[in-house]
Amino acid sequence: MTEQRKKKTLLDFYNMKKRDEKVVWITGYSAPQARFCEQAGVDMILIGDSGGMCLLGYDSTIPVTMEEMIVMSKAVRRGAPNTWIIGDMPFMSYQKSNESAVENAGRFIKAGCDSIKLEGGKCVCSQIRAITDAGIVVYAHLGMTPQSSNSFGGYKAQGRTVNSARAIIEDAYAVQEAGAKFLLLEAVPPEISLYLAEQLDIPVYGIGGGMCDGQLLIISDVIGEFQLFTPKFVKKYASIADTIVNAITEYKKDVQNKTFPEDPLHCYHIFKKHKEGIEKLMEELAKKPKKEEK
Numbered sequence: 357m358t359e360q361r362k363k364k365t366l367l368d369f370y371n372m373k374k375r376d377e378k379v380v381w382i383t384g385y386s387a388p389q390a391r392f393c394e395q396a397g398v399d400m401i402l403i404g405d406s407g408g409m410c411l412l413g414y415d416s417t418i419p420v421t422m423e424e425m426i427v428m429s430k431a432v433r434r435g436a437p438n439t440w441i442i443g444d445m446p447f448m449s450y451q452k453s454n455e456s457a458v459e460n461a462g463r464f465i466k467a468g469c470d471s472i473k474l475e476g477g478k479c480v481c482s483q484i485r486a487i488t489d490a491g492i493v494v495y496a497h498l499g500m501t502p503q504s505s506n507s508f509g510g511y512k513a514q515g516r517t518v519n520s521a522r523a524i525i526e527d528a529y530a531v532q533e534a535g536a537k538f539l540l541l542e543a544v545p546p547e548i549s550l551y552l553a554e555q556l557d558i559p560v561y562g563i564g565g566g567m568c569d570g571q572l573l574i575i576s577d578v579i580g581e582f583q584l585f586t587p588k589f590v591k592k593y594a595s596i597a598d599t600i601v602n603a604i605t606e607y608k609k610d611v612q613n614k615t616f617p618e619d620p621l622h623c624y625h626i627f628k629k630h631k632e633g634i635e636k637l638m639e640e641l642a643k644k645p646k647k648e649e650k
């Protein structure tokens with residue numbers, strides 16, 4: 357176990373940008389995952405609405421509810437008490453009105469999150485301002501924003517044309533102006549991320565955005581647990597799915613071959629002073645008619 361460390365703050369992340377130290381973050385959806393992340397010493401953990409796909413099995417992030425996000429957020433906080441965590445606002449929890457956006461952002465903070473993230477640029481600047489005015493740290497998320505993937509025609513990289521690049525850059529200035537303390541760029545060309553990391557005062561992080569002030573990946577991709585697709589930006593560091601399937605297969609074989617459980621290794625023992633009594637009990641029971649003869 358690593359020694360207990362001090363939780364980083366907003367100021368630490370701003371100083372890291374000044375010193376060109378890269379911020380490392382990853383998603384987490386459960387207490388064990390959060391514990392692994394804290395042991396590895398990541399700087400921040402995002403409770404992504406991607407948990408709807410990677411943990412809950414939905415085929416997009418659209419159906420994810422506030423209740424599901426809060427359950428995952430509390431679990432991550434319990435597993436990683438000393439890491440800065442970000443709650444990802446799910447589809448329709450901030451689009452409707454500033455009021456409902458502030459209320460839902462507040463629910464994440466009450467559940468133990470240090471900050472929240474939402475998708476969009478100019479169109480959500482009034483929500484970013486309202487949540488920021490409530491004293492909550494907001495991450496803006498631009499580029500390939502999965503909650504609006506239908507309007508992109510699927511999970512398609514953004515900012516690859518002049519118009520799309522210009523729109524992302526304008527949105528980035530707008531969210532900074534609205535009070536966002538961080539910007540995440542997903543699936544955009546590195547030229548855009550690098551430019552914005554240099555131009556903006558706030559830290560600019562990437563997931564599929566090339567080298568900027570820090571990097572995010574989805575834990576299920578990093579450890580090789582998610583099996584449905586692999587985004588181009590993913591680097592896989594383990595194949596945990598194979599390890600898990602192998603373990604379960606071995607368990608199955610052991611039971612079928614009668615090599616598990618082993619006595620005495622996996623069995624409980626009768627207390628010594630009750631040995632005789634239980635032998636007698638077994639004898640008595642043996643005299644009773646058998647099941648079939650009932």
Ligand SMILES: Nc1nc(=O)c2c([nH]1)NC[C@@H]1CN(c3ccc(C(=O)N[C@@H](CCC(=O)O)C(=O)O)cc3)CN21
Nearest residue numbers: 406409410502511512513543574576577582587588589
């Ligand atoms: N496990 C997992 N990892 C993720 O990164 C992730 C999720 N789930 N679920 C929500 C979104 C979906 N994401 C994606 C999915 C695909 C690409 C991608 O690289 N798409 C390719 C091919 C798209 C196409 O043309 O069909 C691309 O070039 O854009 C990027 C991000 C990111 N998010």
Ligand SMILES: CC(C)C(=O)C(=O)O
Nearest residue numbers: 383404405406444563
């Ligand atoms: C893909 C990342 C940026 C995200 O929003 C999530 O994990 O939900």
Ligand SMILES: [Mg+2]
Nearest residue numbers: 404405406444
């Ligand atoms: Mg998300």
